[in-house]
Amino acid sequence: MNEEYSTASIGLVKKQYYTFAEPQAELHLESGRSFGPITVAYETYGELNQAKDNAVLVLHALSGDSHAAGKYREEDRKAGWWDIMIGPGKPLDTDKYFIVCSNVLGGCQGTTGPSSINPKTNKPYCLDFPVITIADMVAVQKELISYLGIERLLGVIGGSMGGMQALEWVLAYPEAVAAGIIIASCAALSSQAIAFNAVGRNAITSDKLWNRGNYYGSAEKILGLAVARMLGHITYLSEEGMRERFGRKRKNSYQYNYHFDDEFEIESYLSHQGLSFLDRFDANSYLYITKAMDYFDLAAKYGSGNLTEAFSRLKAQLLFVAFTSDWLFPPAQSEEMVRAILQKHKQVSYLKIESSYGHDAFLLPSPSLNQAIHNFLTCARRLF
Amino acid sequence: MNEEYSTASIGLVKKQYYTFAEPQAELHLESGRSFGPITVAYETYGELNQAKDNAVLVLHALSGDSHAAGKYREEDRKAGWWDIMIGPGKPLDTDKYFIVCSNVLGGCQGTTGPSSINPKTNKPYCLDFPVITIADMVAVQKELISYLGIERLLGVIGGSMGGMQALEWVLAYPEAVAAGIIIASCAALSSQAIAFNAVGRNAITSDKLWNRGNYYGSAEKILGLAVARMLGHITYLSEEGMRERFGRKRKNSYQYNYHFDDEFEIESYLSHQGLSFLDRFDANSYLYITKAMDYFDLAAKYGSGNLTEAFSRLKAQLLFVAFTSDWLFPPAQSEEMVRAILQKHKQVSYLKIESSYGHDAFLLPSPSLNQAIHNFLTCARRLF
Numbered sequence: 229m230n231e232e233y234s235t236a237s238i239g240l241v242k243k244q245y246y247t248f249a250e251p252q253a254e255l256h257l258e259s260g261r262s263f264g265p266i267t268v269a270y271e272t273y274g275e276l277n278q279a280k281d282n283a284v285l286v287l288h289a290l291s292g293d294s295h296a297a298g299k300y301r302e303e304d305r306k307a308g309w310w311d312i313m314i315g316p317g318k319p320l321d322t323d324k325y326f327i328v329c330s331n332v333l334g335g336c337q338g339t340t341g342p343s344s345i346n347p348k349t350n351k352p353y354c355l356d357f358p359v360i361t362i363a364d365m366v367a368v369q370k371e372l373i374s375y376l377g378i379e380r381l382l383g384v385i386g387g388s389m390g391g392m393q394a395l396e397w398v399l400a401y402p403e404a405v406a407a408g409i410i411i412a413s414c415a416a417l418s419s420q421a422i423a424f425n426a427v428g429r430n431a432i433t434s435d436k437l438w439n440r441g442n443y444y445g446s447a448e449k450i451l452g453l454a455v456a457r458m459l460g461h462i463t464y465l466s467e468e469g470m471r472e473r474f475g476r477k478r479k480n481s482y483q484y485n486y487h488f489d490d491e492f493e494i495e496s497y498l499s500h501q502g503l504s505f506l507d508r509f510d511a512n513s514y515l516y517i518t519k520a521m522d523y524f525d526l527a528a529k530y531g532s533g534n535l536t537e538a539f540s541r542l543k544a545q546l547l548f549v550a551f552t553s554d555w556l557f558p559p560a561q562s563e564e565m566v567r568a569i570l571q572k573h574k575q576v577s578y579l580k581i582e583s584s585y586g587h588d589a590f591l592l593p594s595p596s597l598n599q600a601i602h603n604f605l606t607c608a609r610r611l612f
Numbered sequence: 613m614n615e616e617y618s619t620a621s622i623g624l625v626k627k628q629y630y631t632f633a634e635p636q637a638e639l640h641l642e643s644g645r646s647f648g649p650i651t652v653a654y655e656t657y658g659e660l661n662q663a664k665d666n667a668v669l670v671l672h673a674l675s676g677d678s679h680a681a682g683k684y685r686e687e688d689r690k691a692g693w694w695d696i697m698i699g700p701g702k703p704l705d706t707d708k709y710f711i712v713c714s715n716v717l718g719g720c721q722g723t724t725g726p727s728s729i730n731p732k733t734n735k736p737y738c739l740d741f742p743v744i745t746i747a748d749m750v751a752v753q754k755e756l757i758s759y760l761g762i763e764r765l766l767g768v769i770g771g772s773m774g775g776m777q778a779l780e781w782v783l784a785y786p787e788a789v790a791a792g793i794i795i796a797s798c799a800a801l802s803s804q805a806i807a808f809n810a811v812g813r814n815a816i817t818s819d820k821l822w823n824r825g826n827y828y829g830s831a832e833k834i835l836g837l838a839v840a841r842m843l844g845h846i847t848y849l850s851e852e853g854m855r856e857r858f859g860r861k862r863k864n865s866y867q868y869n870y871h872f873d874d875e876f877e878i879e880s881y882l883s884h885q886g887l888s889f890l891d892r893f894d895a896n897s898y899l900y901i902t903k904a905m906d907y908f909d910l911a912a913k914y915g916s917g918n919l920t921e922a923f924s925r926l927k928a929q930l931l932f933v934a935f936t937s938d939w940l941f942p943p944a945q946s947e948e949m950v951r952a953i954l955q956k957h958k959q960v961s962y963l964k965i966e967s968s969y970g971h972d973a974f975l976l977p978s979p980s981l982n983q984a985i986h987n988f989l990t991c992a993r994r995l996f
Binding site for chain 2: 459
């Protein structure tokens with residue numbers, strides 16, 4: 229294969245919507261509650277072929293959305309969040325594959341979430357929105373995929389929380405997906421990762437303006453969400469990567485300023501990340517989605533606490549990818565799943581990539597990642 | 613030596629106060645500002661001997677205070693923060709040594725800080741309190757030590773920010789201290805550690821109730837300080853230690869609750885740590901003290917950016933102690949200083965202790981730590 233990937237874009241794309249789970253046909257959530265209607269925002273890139281055997285579902289992480297590639301308007305400053313991966317001649321090659329990406333249930337980018345209008349009250353759901361799980365997100369995606377006329381996916385692929393969804397897909401619907409690519413993810417969050425999520429949620433709920441989730445009329449921003457995002461960004465980088473990029477560098481001068489404004493470059497970086505997040509994300513969605521991540525536990529759900537047993541039902545081919553400096557979803561967590569699958573005498577592929585970019589590495593250009601995804605999907609298609 | 617240490621307490625102790633830096637004799641701060649008057653809260657344990665060669669200054673960390681050992685009243689539930697280390701027959705043996713511990717400048721436990729009354733306005737300083745440094749804290753301690761009639765300290769000892777103060781002591785006043793014990797500390801915070809401090813400060817300053825530092829009349833608590841403290845506690849534990857202690861255990865049931873109250877044990881632990889901190893700590897002090905930590909940079913201050921050169925002026929014997937699972941002040945940061953001192957052809961001692969307790973290990977019982985401190989001080993006294 230050619231190691232040089234195209235930089236061509238898929239071009240202009242459009243967000244689409246599908247609504248289901250209307251009264252009498254509500255979705256049964258993992259909590260036992262029923263919920264509907266649900267609108268799911270999604271985008272597709274490339275064409276579904278006649279045999280309908282070329283569909284790949286892309287699954288986004290905590291703060292992602294359906295806009296994985298291309299631009300909505302020529303003048304958009306930024307393309308979709310995984311534009312480096314999706315397009316003609318790229319690893320998720322839109323000349324070959326039909327790529328689907330949807331915003332998760334509970335999100336705030338078009339799919340029904342806590343900021344959506346509750347048709348029963350004509351007000352935003354706020355905390356009346358049900359607590360959801362990764363399995364609920366996946367159940368919504370399954371409805372969308374059926375609606376698009378796809379019986380069996382060639383692949384599911386995602387990083388971080390996207391990897392959790394990919395894992396849920398291959399275990400919840402073992403007949404419905406041929407191959408899964410799970411990047412920088414885990415079978416269950418560590419105590420430390422739950423702790424970081426808990427602090428992020430507390431930063432939001434401690435904010436007076438959050439007002440127990442009823443803030444949608446207010447013009448003021450919930451700065452607690454910015455604090456949560458700043459903290460998140462520390463965990464997405466590595467200590468080593470931060471040292472190389474920011475170290476102890478100051479913004480303006482070698483001398484200290486002796487005031488409390490941002491002074492070190494790392495402070496400005498985090499402030500920028502935090503404040504810009506307020507323009508595109510909903511505080512309540514942050515609560516629901518991080519909670520869904522905390523709840524995700526493959527061993528508990530599918531193996532009565534035993535991870536090896538959880539993979540009994542696995543039929544899909546899997547590729548795991550981890551990054552050496554990722555301390556939020558460390559390689560050991562991927563390796564634990566690889567070992568469990570091998571113990572079940574099943575095939576599995578695993579790639580550990582040397583990187584100083586920490587957890588964020590999955591969103592950054594990587595020839596190794598490109599090649600692995602390209603090759604794995606090519607093989608999966610031959611075996612479909 | 614006997615490896616069994618006494619559990620005897622120093623008994624009842626009393627907080628004392630010393631005020632200096634009155635008008636015309638204000639303290640010159642590192643920022644260039646002058647400041648006064650300054651009251652310093654301190655405690656002493658044991659007796660200063662005739663030769664005045666048995667004084668050991670104990671230096672506290674971010675959230676510590678002058679109350680290092682003993683109790684104020686028999687009925688106190690808790691003894692001082694380092695009671696396991698200080699007392700008759702303990703490593704900091706009050707039968708041999710005269711132990712002094714004071715609350716740092718900028719603190720909120722008796723020493724002048726942002727919550728103190730500004731005598732010029734009869735109101736709390738709030739953000740009119742000057743931005744201070746570790747060197748300023750040490751300058752205040754130097755005044756206290758002189759006032760107590762001590763010309764030369766047998767030792768300075770501290771963990772974390774206390775280690776920074778110990779390092780500042782031995783370089784700022786090379787003639788005034790014979791031995792320094794620096795535990796779980798560093799020559800300068802890493803980019804990541806600055807980032808955690810910055811998020812903690814943002815959690816406070818984003819809180820509406822903080823009100824640009826003018827909150828002292830309010831009955832409501834600044835929950836942003838609790839968030840900062842929760843985050844701090846994640847960094848004081850190790851991933852491994854958290855896994856062993858909390859894992860994914862839930863408080864009440866094996867089933868998920870599907871609501872946002874604390875559910876995982878790690879969440880309850882952090883909430884408790886955060887909320888109880890509100891009863892004993894001041895949000896503005898948290899800003900000033902973390903900022904002082906961020907500014908601390910031995911290489912920049914004493915070596916024009918070169919750490920080896922910074923130790924040119926070193927005369928004291930030093931013992932460094934680091935803990936394997938401490939990722940906030942990792943052993944590599946102690947080892948960097950040890951190497952720098954060796955490059956200057958000076959003696960130095962270093963102990964790396966195997967522990968899963970992370971940064972917090974310095975406050976927990978450790979026979980290795982006890983023995984190292986005992987032996988090091990015994991030798992230092994012989995050489996005094």
